[in-house]
Amino acid sequence: MLAYKSYTDRELLDCLKSGDRAAFAEIYERYWKTMYFHALKMLGDEDDAKDLVQELFASVWARAASIPFNNNLSGYLYITARNKIINLIQQRKVRRDYLSGLAAFAEEASNGTIERIDEKELLLIVEKEIQALPYKMRQVFELSRKQYLSHKEIADELDISDKTVKKQIGYAIRMIKLKLDVLTRVVLLFIFFQ
The missing domain is CATH 1.10.10.10 (Winged helix-like DNA-binding domain superfamily/Winged helix DNA-binding domain)
Structure with a gap:
């Protein structure tokens, strides 16, 4: 595992694409905290931020073979996290709108x-x-x-x-x-x- 600490993102990504769990563990270790604080800043909820980051890394592992080859792994992670955050915020808005509609319906009764x-x-x-x-x-x-x-x-x-x-x-x-x-x-x- 120590050897992976010296790998570049590109090298880790190459290893990850071949199913190397240790390379994935290093990527996780390297970027988890950064992605967590990014998600926390955007969502304002610790549990939601943790869940989102876990989902982010699960999707990285599941879609490792299709991650684009570039030298900017952190950029890929930020964009993927941002998209997941936007989806979560949209889901919350739909849920809030639905609950508001129910509340209005109940008030009318x-x-x-x-x-x-x-x-x-x-x-x-x-x-x-x-x-x-x-x-x-x-x-x-x-x-x-x-x-x-x-x-x-x-x-x-x-x-x-x-x-x-x-x-x-x-x-x-x-x-x-x-x-x-x-x-x-x-x-x-x-x-x-x-």
């Missing part, structure tokens, strides 16, 4: 209409959606919301990382909310056109 939904029925629907989650996600979610365990306690019990616990709970909440949003729309439409 009268409180009396929403009160017609029986609380017990709603709890049964929520429980059904929880049971429909993928097994591991459901397990994490139930330990969090029903047994009131912390992320650390869940991570220790299931032998997974705190970050995985946080992501699984976030995904579960989003999935349940999405199903409930759809259900609420259907119920509201049914009540309005009854």
Whole structure:
């Protein structure tokens, strides 16, 4: 591995194209921190920046054979990172616009209409959606919301990382909310056109 430290980017790229894992490890070691701080500056979120950089290097490894031959590996990494950042920002904007639209829709509905939904029925629907989650996600979610365990306690019990616990709970909440949003729309439409 020490020999790779003296390689130029061009030499590392040549080795990488032939599937050399040690060359990839050196590229990763050489550029991870720089790419992370670039992504962090653009995104403003540590977890998003880390995820983006991991995705960047995974794509470098997966597409090693098609990386253009030039002497500017750092330029290639910056451009690829920039494109991934732009895509992520666009996805966030679409998500924000969608949530704003849902909020506007909910505000238009009268409180009396929403009160017609029986609380017990709603709890049964929520429980059904929880049971429909993928097994591991459901397990994490139930330990969090029903047994009131912390992320650390869940991570220790299931032998997974705190970050995985946080992501699984976030995904579960989003999935349940999405199903409930759809259900609420259907119920509201049914009540309005009854």
